[in-house]
Amino acid sequence: MPPDVPLINDRLVLWVVAELHLLFAAFVLGAPIFIVICEYLGLKTRDERYERLAKETMKIVAIAYSLTALFGGAMTFVLVGKYQEFSNFIFQRFYPIFGLYALLLLAESGLMYVYWYTWDALAGRKRWHISIGVLLNVLGTLVMFLMNGVGSFMLTPPDSPATATVWQSLNNATWTGLNLHRFVANISFGGFMVALFAALMFLTSKKEDDRAFYDWMGYIGNFIGVAALVVLPVAGYIYTKEIFAYDATISTLLMADKLAWFFVMQGILVGFLFLGAVYYMWLSIQRIEGGARFRTYIRGAIWACLVGLAVWLVPQSFLPSLTAEPSGPISEVTIPEKTIFLGLMPAKGLAVSAIVVVTAFVYFLYRQAIATGKMAWGRIDVKAQLVLTFLPAVAVFTMAFMGPIREMARGQWHIFQFMPDKTPYSFITPLGYTAIVAGAITIIFFLLMGAIFWLGFKVGHQKETT
Amino acid sequence: MRIILIVVAVIAAIWVAPVLISEDSGLKFGVSYRVLFTLFVLFAGFLFYLLRAPEWKPFKSTPRAVGSVGLVFVAVIGAIVLLANVSPQFASEGQASTGASSGERGKAAFFDPGVGCFLCHTVATSGGTRGPDLTHVATVAANRRPGLSVEDYLKESLFSPGAYVVATFDNIMPPFGDRLSPEQLKDILAYLMSLR
Numbered sequence: 001m002p003p004d005v006p007l008i009n010d011r012l013v014l015w016v017v018a019e020l021h022l023l024f025a026a027f028v029l030g031a032p033i034f035i036v037i038c039e040y041l042g043l044k045t046r047d048e049r050y051e052r053l054a055k056e057t058m059k060i061v062a063i064a065y066s067l068t069a070l071f072g073g074a075m076t077f078v079l080v081g082k083y084q085e086f087s088n089f090i091f092q093r094f095y096p097i098f099g100l101y102a103l104l105l106l107a108e109s110g111l112m113y114v115y116w117y118t119w120d121a122l123a124g125r126k127r128w129h130i131s132i133g134v135l136l137n138v139l140g141t142l143v144m145f146l147m148n149g150v151g152s153f154m155l156t157p158p159d160s161p162a163t164a165t166v167w168q169s170l171n172n173a174t175w176t177g178l179n180l181h182r183f184v185a186n187i188s189f190g191g192f193m194v195a196l197f198a199a200l201m202f203l204t205s206k207k208e209d210d211r212a213f214y215d216w217m218g219y220i221g222n223f224i225g226v227a228a229l230v231v232l233p234v235a236g237y238i239y240t241k242e243i244f245a246y247d248a249t250i251s252t253l254l255m256a257d258k259l260a261w262f263f264v265m266q267g268i269l270v271g272f273l274f275l276g277a278v279y280y281m282w283l284s285i286q287r288i289e290g291g292a293r294f295r296t297y298i299r300g301a302i303w304a305c306l307v308g309l310a311v312w313l314v315p316q317s318f319l320p321s322l323t324a325e326p327s328g329p330i331s332e333v334t335i336p337e338k339t340i341f342l343g344l345m346p347a348k349g350l351a352v353s354a355i356v357v358v359t360a361f362v363y364f365l366y367r368q369a370i371a372t373g374k375m376a377w378g379r380i381d382v383k384a385q386l387v388l389t390f391l392p393a394v395a396v397f398t399m400a401f402m403g404p405i406r407e408m409a410r411g412q413w414h415i416f417q418f419m420p421d422k423t424p425y426s427f428i429t430p431l432g433y434t435a436i437v438a439g440a441i442t443i444i445f446f447l448l449m450g451a452i453f454w455l456g457f458k459v460g461h462q463k464e465t466t
Numbered sequence: 467m468r469i470i471l472i473v474v475a476v477i478a479a480i481w482v483a484p485v486l487i488s489e490d491s492g493l494k495f496g497v498s499y500r501v502l503f504t505l506f507v508l509f510a511g512f513l514f515y516l517l518r519a520p521e522w523k524p525f526k527s528t529p530r531a532v533g534s535v536g537l538v539f540v541a542v543i544g545a546i547v548l549l550a551n552v553s554p555q556f557a558s559e560g561q562a563s564t565g566a567s568s569g570e571r572g573k574a575a576f577f578d579p580g581v582g583c584f585l586c587h588t589v590a591t592s593g594g595t596r597g598p599d600l601t602h603v604a605t606v607a608a609n610r611r612p613g614l615s616v617e618d619y620l621k622e623s624l625f626s627p628g629a630y631v632v633a634t635f636d637n638i639m640p641p642f643g644d645r646l647s648p649e650q651l652k653d654i655l656a657y658l659m660s661l662r
Contacts, residue, residue: 199535200532203525203531203534204531204532252591261554264553265549265550265553268549275513279517302513306513309506313502314502318499319554320553320554324556331496333496335495336493336496338491339492383521383522386534389535389538393542397542397543411591411592412577412590412592417592420579421577422573422574422578424570426577427558430555430556431551431553432547
């Protein structure tokens with residue numbers, strides 16, 4: 001069994017703290033994008049529910065913000081305390097960037113309070129308030145871009161990292177890819193988290209009115225989550241392309257060596273996300289008048305997704321690394337000769353594209369159903385609400401699992417081919433162990449989120465109603 | 467009911483077909499693949515069962531609602547973690563070296579810029595190319611010099627690299643006998659010995 005690394009070691013501490021920082025950061029970045037979109041839609045459609053949704057979610061963001069800072073601080077402590085050589089270098093190298101980061105962060109949190117406290121005051125001047133929200137998001141995204149520069153620098157530093165200019169270091173080979181990928185992923189994540197809050201509220205509401213509202217809110221959250229999810233594989237593709245162009249040994253490690261099975265796992269996770277999204281639409285379309293007639297198509301779409309997923313998952317071999325020795329005959333654990341094409345990139349690419357296109361198609365059908373039939377909000381199968389809790393669980397696990405892949409792609413380096421990792425933990429952890437850590441992080445995250453949610457949503461809400 | 471029949475039939479096909487197919491057809495999937503396919507078919511069957519499952523009405527009590535959400539979380543994350551743990555695993559390097567911390571220190575020294583081995587040598591994916599790749603040096607060393615054991619050959623490489631110069635490389639490696647402490651040399655040797 002996997003936990004063969006001493007339970008608490010420096011790397012594990014840094015790993016957990018950094019990942020939690022990242023998850024909360026992703027939430028406080030993604031949710032406000034979602035919130036401003038909702039506020040705008042509220043203004044456009046004059047539908048008051050958008051306003052309520054935006055405001056209720058913002059309350060949670062405000063609390064989550066302080067936890068982001070807390071874990072960020074903890075991460076810095078561990079880095080400075082336990083990884084001195086590395087942090088000395090990184091903080092010096094990116095000194096102006098960290099300065100700018102601090103300033104922008106200050107501005108961002110200031111703006112966040114302004115945004116929150118002027119909500120009612122600017123009720124008559126919605127455009128002003130929305131502009132503040134947009135500015136808040138621009139600042140937040142810039143802050144993230146700066147740190148993405150540092151993170152991507154570690155994997156793909158420019159030639160002679162010690163003497164390159166700050167701009168060259170920041171704008172390294174994979175900065176754009178990482179920026180794009182995280183930006184899109186955060187929106188998706190924000191949407192799914194909002195859907196989760198909605199589902200929790202739906203499931204614990206006793207009144208029809210409330211259920212109608214939270215059903216709608218879950219629908220919107222999922223709607224935005226899926227819209228971004230559909231674009232995500234493209235962003236991921238661009239990002240990996242950049243990595244591969246930078247150094248071919250990394251691509252071998254990722255696709256054919258020790259990390260190859262991590263990507264089989266990732267395929268399963270992403271497959272779960274897409275299938276979950278389609279299943280939600282299957283369940284919820286029946287609350288639209290005449291929606292049931294679309295179900296045949298959705299069933300077909302699920303078939304197509306399953307076939308795509310099957311192709312995506314067929315591995316080249318069952319060997320955990322390039323150098324692993326099979327215990328039995330090699331033909332038992334490698335792909336048969338005539339089906340090798342199934343294990344190659346073109347087939348995988350086609351399979352993923354099929355899943356994406358089919359999901360987008362179902363999505364379109366759903367919009368069509370809404371346009372032509374009356375929606376009975378609140379009259380939704382409770383299973384659909386559970387799907388809305390399933391999706392964020394998988395999304396967060398995927399994030400907590402992809403993080404270590406990106407970090408371990410560096411192999412034995414803190415900074416690729418420049419600063420070696422000389423700690424005893426400079427090795428790639430096995431798949432099982434990695435998944436256990438990711439699972440633990442996911443649970444911790446949701447427990448903390450649960451507490452925040454309870455504070456922000458439930459407690460606040462009870463006050464309003466009584 | 468129909469779903470169960472279909473699932474059973476497909477799984478049977480997965481396991482029977484390879485018996486009928488000849489080895490050199492190039493289509494015969496090994497046992498590991500069949501297990502994977504079986505799991506996949508079970509999953510697909512479950513999904514289609516879910517499509518037909520009767521509608522669930524809202525939960526009566528809050529604890530039940532919260533409990534079911536908790537259950538979804540535990541089940542999903544548990545299933546994923548389980549799946550990851552039954553997938554192929556490589557041995558953790560951490561495990562290999564927990565007993566022999568000398569090897570760990572040796573690895574650290576190897577990648578220490580002050581010592582500098584990695585500037586010329588690659589292990590696994592990282593390091594320079596002016597010297598030979600040392601990823602499997604303990605295996606290679608067995609046949610380098612007839613009569614010299616692996617350990618002795620590696621010692622010789624450290625103390626007097628010029629005694630045997632690997633083909634296609636130049637004799638540029640400095641002798642390390644007086645550059646490093648005996649402790650360090652011992653640790654590095656232990657590390658090299660582990661690179662099989």
